[in-house]
Amino acid sequence: MNNILEIRGLTKNFGSKNVLNDINLSIERGRITGLLGPNGAGKTTLLKLICGLIKESSGEILIDGLHPSEKTKAIVSFLPDKDYFSGSERVIDTVDFFADFYKDFNKGKAISLLQSLNIDINAKFKTLSKGMRERVQLILTMSREAALYLLDEPIGGVDPAARDYILHTIMTNYNPNAAVIISTHLINEVENILDDVIFLKHGSVLLHKSVDGIRENEGKSVDAYFREVYGNMYF
Amino acid sequence: MAWVLDQNTPIYIQIMEEVIKRIITGIYPPGSQIPSVRLLALEAGVNPNTMQKALTELERSGILNAHRTSGRFVTTDAELIKEQRINLAKSQTLNYLNNMKGLGLTKDEIIKLLNEENI
Numbered sequence: 001m002n003n004i005l006e007i008r009g010l011t012k013n014f015g016s017k018n019v020l021n022d023i024n025l026s027i028e029r030g031r032i033t034g035l036l037g038p039n040g041a042g043k044t045t046l047l048k049l050i051c052g053l054i055k056e057s058s059g060e061i062l063i064d065g066l067h068p069s070e071k072t073k074a075i076v077s078f079l080p081d082k083d084y085f086s087g088s089e090r091v092i093d094t095v096d097f098f099a100d101f102y103k104d105f106n107k108g109k110a111i112s113l114l115q116s117l118n119i120d121i122n123a124k125f126k127t128l129s130k131g132m133r134e135r136v137q138l139i140l141t142m143s144r145e146a147a148l149y150l151l152d153e154p155i156g157g158v159d160p161a162a163r164d165y166i167l168h169t170i171m172t173n174y175n176p177n178a179a180v181i182i183s184t185h186l187i188n189e190v191e192n193i194l195d196d197v198i199f200l201k202h203g204s205v206l207l208h209k210s211v212d213g214i215r216e217n218e219g220k221s222v223d224a225y226f227r228e229v230y231g232n233m234y235f
Numbered sequence: 236m237a238w239v240l241d242q243n244t245p246i247y248i249q250i251m252e253e254v255i256k257r258i259i260t261g262i263y264p265p266g267s268q269i270p271s272v273r274l275l276a277l278e279a280g281v282n283p284n285t286m287q288k289a290l291t292e293l294e295r296s297g298i299l300n301a302h303r304t305s306g307r308f309v310t311t312d313a314e315l316i317k318e319q320r321i322n323l324a325k326s327q328t329l330n331y332l333n334n335m336k337g338l339g340l341t342k343d344e345i346i347k348l349l350n351e352e353n354i
Contacts, residue, residue, distance in 0.1 A: 192240060192246060192281045195285070
């Protein structure tokens with residue numbers, strides 16, 4: 001089976017609020033997928049479920065055939081949308097922590113990527129700018145030889161040069177046998193690097209198609225198609 | 236070398252056109268090896284799978300040849316390259332004519348305009 005991720009009938013409620021409703025998805029190895037949808041569509045909740053950080057209300061998630069557990073955490077590399085660094089810690093402490101914690105972590109790669117950004121590995125996090133902390137976090141995520149990368153809003157709120165750096169880092173460092181899922185609402189910026197897109201709306205999967213398939217069938221960019229599909233939500 | 240990709244047409248088709256352009260203009264000469272999928276994908280800022288698909292299509296048309304271990308090479312068949320040049324010229328001429336028709340020009344007016352230019 002080539003699918004690294006299988007999701008069947010996945011539903012998630014927070015109390016009486018339904019956030020994800022009967023999600024069914026298959027993700028193949030080697031594909032880069034954009035998880036698209038407006039704020040509140042359920043993107044982050046879906047990623048956290050795959051990651052095993054929260055538990056589904058019903059349905060099933062299989063990562064390489066396994067339910068989310070300690071075993072799947074060893075092959076899933078997650079970039080949360082918030083930074084998790086403590087200001088008084090040094091960059092190298094976190095690198096060492098990753099090296100201890102994850103068997104698939106490539107410390108040499110992380111350090112050389114940090115050096116290419118001229119980041120002093122002995123600096124404390126509180127001395128780094130927000131943009132730099134985000135890049136450190138991405139480097140740590142991509143320095144794992146994972147089977148599935150989950151990137152939650154990796155290009156949210158960064159300038160164009162930082163965005164190019166981030167996309168370049170993703171493209172040059174993901175393992176070609178792994179799958180990458182990137183959640184974002186900035187479609188235009190990532191469209192060219194995606195194989196497939198998933199549109200989420202009100203907690204349901206609206207579509208799951210290839211980027212070139214959408215361009216071929218609709219004669220327009222995914223960004224333009226997205227605006228068409230979601231357009232009436234805002235007016 | 237910059238790759239200019241538009242928003243509305245499939246990415247792999249635009250990549251195919253760009254590679255053909257590079258072959259016609261001699262950036263990738265007949266018989267030469269083209270860069271690897273990975274390198275080209277990075278240069279164009281696209282997904283390696285998309286680049287792979289475009290190059291596979293070009294192999295099918297015969298303009299590129301794959302050698303199992305050593306990569307992809309431009310065909311040495313001059314006729315095939317010439318044919319691609321004509322195809323590309325035809326499609327760009329068609330675009331031009333559609334634009335001119337959109338401006339409301341007649342065939343005679345278009346020919347007159349072309350004659351006024353130093354070609």
